[in-house]
Amino acid sequence: MLPGPTNVPNRVMNAMLAPVINHRSDDFRTLYKSIVEKTQKVFQTSNDIVLLTTSGTGAVEASVVNLIKKGDKAVIPVNGEFSTRLADLIDSWGGQAIRINAPPGENPPYDKFEEAFDKNKDIKALYAVYNETSTGTTIRYMDKLGQLASRKGAYFIADAVSILGGDELPVDKWNVDICVTASQKALAAPPGVSPVSVSKRAKKYMQENPPPTQYLNLKRYFKYYEEHFETPFTPALPLYYAFREALDMVLEEGMENRIRRHRICADAFYAGLSALGLTPFAKPDARSNMIIAVNYLPGMDDKKFRGLLSSEFKVLIAGGFGDLKGKVFRVGSMGEVGRYHVMRTISSIASAMNMLGVKTNPEATSVAMDKLKALG
The missing domain is CATH 3.90.1150.10 (Aspartate Aminotransferase, domain 1)
Incomplete structure (x- = not known):
C-alpha cells in the first residue's frame, strides 16, 4: 500500500515472460505502435506519445530540458517535496521558476496564478504537479490552469506521475501541452516506463530547439517513431510487454x-x-x-x-x-x-x-x- 510502486496484477507480471525481441524488428514496431495508441486513449489525447525507459523523474526532467532555455520564466505552484524538486530543476537548468507557494497540504488560490501572469508578461510555461505525492494533495483546478496558460500563450505542463489512470485528466480537453506519468503508480505496472504526451505546438518548438542532451532529447524520439515506429535507444523490452498489458486492463475497465x-x-x-x-x-x-x-x-x-x-x-x-x-x-x-x-x-x-x-x-x-x- 505504498504511494508507488503499487501492486501489479499477475497478468501484467506474466506478460514479461514473453521472449526478448530485436528492437529493430517488425515485431517490435507492432508492439511499440500498439502501446502508443493505447497510451493515447488513456491520456485522452491525439498528441504524440514518447515512451521513456526511466522513472517518473526522468520524464519530468525531459519536460524541462526540452522546453526551458536560459532565462525562460516558468510559473509553478510549490507545496511539497516533488513540486519543490521540479522548481529547483527549472532553476538549475537555467530557467527562472516563479514559485507560487502554499503550505504543505494546501494549494495556492487560483487568483495567484492570474497575478503571476499579470506581473510577468513573458512567462513561457506553467508547470503543475497535479498530485503532490509527499503530502497527499491534489490540484482541483487543473482545467482552469490549462485555460489560463492557453489564453496567455504559455505552455502547460502536467506532472501526473502519481495520478494519471486514477483520476480525471483529459489531456486535450484541459489544454495540456506536455503530460508526464510513470508506469508504477495508478497504471499498476512495474516501474521503468514513463510515457510523455507532447502537443503539436510543443513538438514544433522541441524540433526547432533541441536540447544539448542525448537520452532525453525528445526530437530523436519523434524522428525514430515517425520514420520507423522505433525508439532511438534500446528500450526495456519486458517492461513494454507488461505496460501494454496494464494499459489493456485500464481500457477494459474504462x-x-x-x-x-x-x-x-x-x-x-x-x-x-x-x-x-x-x-x-x-x-x-x-x-x-x-x-x-x-x-x-x-x-x-x-x-x-x-x-x-x-x-x-x-x-x-x-x-x-x-x-x-x-x-x-x-x-x-x-x-x-x-x-x-x-x-x-x-x-x-x-x-x-x-x-x-x-x-x-x-x-x-x-x-x-x-x-x-x-x-x-
Whole structure:
C-alpha cells in the first residue's frame, strides 16, 4: 500500500515472460505502435506519445530540458517535496521558476496564478504537479490552469506521475501541452516506463530547439517513431510487454469506472481512518484520491507503527518526507486497489494502533465498508 510502486496484477507480471525481441524488428514496431495508441486513449489525447525507459523523474526532467532555455520564466505552484524538486530543476537548468507557494497540504488560490501572469508578461510555461505525492494533495483546478496558460500563450505542463489512470485528466480537453506519468503508480505496472504526451505546438518548438542532451532529447524520439515506429535507444523490452498489458486492463475497465473506483476507495480510507481518530493531512478541497496522508496521534511512533504493519500484518505504507517525517504516514490508494486492499489496510492499522496502546473505534471497519458498498 505504498504511494508507488503499487501492486501489479499477475497478468501484467506474466506478460514479461514473453521472449526478448530485436528492437529493430517488425515485431517490435507492432508492439511499440500498439502501446502508443493505447497510451493515447488513456491520456485522452491525439498528441504524440514518447515512451521513456526511466522513472517518473526522468520524464519530468525531459519536460524541462526540452522546453526551458536560459532565462525562460516558468510559473509553478510549490507545496511539497516533488513540486519543490521540479522548481529547483527549472532553476538549475537555467530557467527562472516563479514559485507560487502554499503550505504543505494546501494549494495556492487560483487568483495567484492570474497575478503571476499579470506581473510577468513573458512567462513561457506553467508547470503543475497535479498530485503532490509527499503530502497527499491534489490540484482541483487543473482545467482552469490549462485555460489560463492557453489564453496567455504559455505552455502547460502536467506532472501526473502519481495520478494519471486514477483520476480525471483529459489531456486535450484541459489544454495540456506536455503530460508526464510513470508506469508504477495508478497504471499498476512495474516501474521503468514513463510515457510523455507532447502537443503539436510543443513538438514544433522541441524540433526547432533541441536540447544539448542525448537520452532525453525528445526530437530523436519523434524522428525514430515517425520514420520507423522505433525508439532511438534500446528500450526495456519486458517492461513494454507488461505496460501494454496494464494499459489493456485500464481500457477494459474504462476510465470512467476506474476513476470512480479510486474515488470510492479513497472515500472509504478517509472515513475509516477518521473513525479511528486519525485526521487527514491535506485540506478537504485538496485531498488526493491516490495518496491518503494522515497525521499521527500522540503516542504513535512512526518507526514502530510502520514496522508493526510490515512485520505482523504484511502491509507496507510510507512515512513522511522532510519536515513531515515522523508526523504523517501515507497510504497508496491506486492501481488495482479495491475492497480487499482497503479493508485489510484499515483493520491492520487499527490492530497496530491497539498494539501501541492507542485506543481505537471498533466500528471503523464498518464505516469504511459502508463507503465501499458503492463499488457494487
